[in-house]
Amino acid sequence: MIIFDLLMMFIIAYIVGFLYYGLYRNITARFQRRFGPPIWQSFYDSIKFFSKKDATSHGWMFYLGPIIMMTGSVITLLFIPFFYDNQNFSGLSSYGNLFVVLYLMVLGALGNALAVGVSGNPFGVMGVTRGLSRLFAMELPFYIAVIGLMSINQSADIATIASNQTTINAFAYPLLFIGALFSFVGMMGQSPFDVVGAPVEVYSGPAVEFSGKFLAILMSQSAIFSFAKLTLMVNLFLGGASGFMELLAKTFILFLFVIAFGSMYGRFKTPQSIDFLLKVPTVIALVGLIFI
Numbered sequence: 001m002i003i004f005d006l007l008m009m010f011i012i013a014y015i016v017g018f019l020y021y022g023l024y025r026n027i028t029a030r031f032q033r034r035f036g037p038p039i040w041q042s043f044y045d046s047i048k049f050f051s052k053k054d055a056t057s058h059g060w061m062f063y064l065g066p067i068i069m070m071t072g073s074v075i076t077l078l079f080i081p082f083f084y085d086n087q088n089f090s091g092l093s094s095y096g097n098l099f100v101v102l103y104l105m106v107l108g109a110l111g112n113a114l115a116v117g118v119s120g121n122p123f124g125v126m127g128v129t130r131g132l133s134r135l136f137a138m139e140l141p142f143y144i145a146v147i148g149l150m151s152i153n154q155s156a157d158i159a160t161i162a163s164n165q166t167t168i169n170a171f172a173y174p175l176l177f178i179g180a181l182f183s184f185v186g187m188m189g190q191s192p193f194d195v196v197g198a199p200v201e202v203y204s205g206p207a208v209e210f211s212g213k214f215l216a217i218l219m220s221q222s223a224i225f226s227f228a229k230l231t232l233m234v235n236l237f238l239g240g241a242s243g244f245m246e247l248l249a250k251t252f253i254l255f256l257f258v259i260a261f262g263s264m265y266g267r268f269k270t271p272q273s274i275d276f277l278l279k280v281p282t283v284i285a286l287v288g289l290i291f292i
Contacts, residue, residue, distance in 0.1 A: 006078055009091050010224070013077050016248070017223030018043040020230075020255050027256070031263040042219065049216035058119045058209070065115020066210065066217040072107025073225035079104065080232050082247055084162035084240035097156035098146055101232065105187075108225060109135055119209040127208075130270045131196040134186070137274040138193065141281035142183035145176040148289045149236055158232070162240025170237045173292060177237050179285025182277065187229055190262030193277070195270050230254055 022039035029036030079096045082089035109131055116124040149169060153161050161169075170177040186193035210218055230251040234241060238254065241247035268276060 005089060006091055009078060009082065009089055010074060012082075012089075013224045013227040014220065015043075016251075017225075017227040018046070020226060020252070021223055024255075024259055027259050028263055031260075042223075046216045046219040046223075049211075049219070050213050052212040052216075054212040054214065061118045062115050062209075063214060065111045065113075066214045066221065068111030068114065069108045070217050070221040070224075072104055072111065073221045073228065076101055076104040076107075077224055077228040077231075079158075080228055080235065081159045081162075082231060082244075083242055084159045084235065085242055090159070093158060098150065098158060098161075099156055101158070102143065102146065105229075106135075108221070116209070121209045123208050127196050133270055134193070134195065134273055134277075137277040137282075138183055138186040140183075141179040141277065141285040142187070144282065144285035144289055145180035145183075146236070148173065148176045148285070148292050151289075152292055158235050159240075162235040165239045168237065168239040173288055175284050175288025175291065179281040179288060180233070180237065182281035182284075184229065184233055185258055185261055186273075186277070188226060188258050188262075190258050192262075192265040192268040193273050194262070194267055195273055226255075227251070 019039065021042045022037075025042065026036035026039060075092075078091040079093055079101050081091065081093040113128045113132060116128045119125075149161055150156050152173070153164050155161065165172070189196065231247065233254055234247065234250045238250050241250060
């Protein structure tokens with residue numbers, strides 16, 4: 001039963017993640033007064049890339065990086081329950097809590113750095129350098145907000161935090177939510193914190209050297225990880241979900257906000273991004289932590 005549960009969680013995250021990515025490309029296009037590709041185009045592309053040969057090779061570490069990223073994303077997903085009051089689709093959440101999830105979320109950045117570092121491509125290395133420089137500043141407000149929620153609930157269990165919300169935490173503890181939300185926009189790779197990939201500027205950043213099946217793995221990893229992070233935010237701040245329709249509605253609203261926010265603001269430079277994240281959301285989250 002647990003194997004079937006884990007498999008269904010993976011399939012749902014894969015499909016919904018690519019659906020959201022297709023919607024992201026279309027909604028962003030409309031913000032820019034143009035038409036985007038079909039919603040399922042990215043899904044079709046990923047399937048096509050799995051059948052393609054690699055254009056280049058930089059050794060075994062270059063190939064191991066995407067596998068580490070994919071593994072980290074999938075395992076992170078499996079430790080986040082979809083519903084707070086249902087044993088189904090709870091995955092491995094009974095075996096690990098928020099500490100495990102926050103630890104696993106860092107694997108993607110480390111796998112990315114290991115793989116791209118051996119490629120020697122200046123655009124890829126530039127993206128990794130920016131990402132690692134920004135990593136601590138981006139995650140600090142989120143960690144502070146999570147510490148606050150664990151303190152309030154006297155628990156690090158995600159389902160417990162979700163089920164205890166008589167008033168959703170976004171309204172009950174708005175300062176913690178605002179601090180975490182800025183971090184979340186960065187975690188989703190949206191402007192003004194998208195300096196890592198920096199489309200056009202560094203030619204898609206760390207992913208520039210990947211092709212074929214490994215590019216498909218990176219696309220799939222991004223789709224799954226995006227849905228995992230959305231589900232985590234819903235559990236922590238939006239009251240969790242008791243069914244698929246509620247989960248999809250809440251994740252989509254949050255996803256739409258992230259897209260709109262990213263479409264309205266220009267990209268920060270790396271020092272500007274770090275400076276802002278340390279001074280604004282970190283301070284807001286700290287004030288929220290002091291109040292509770």
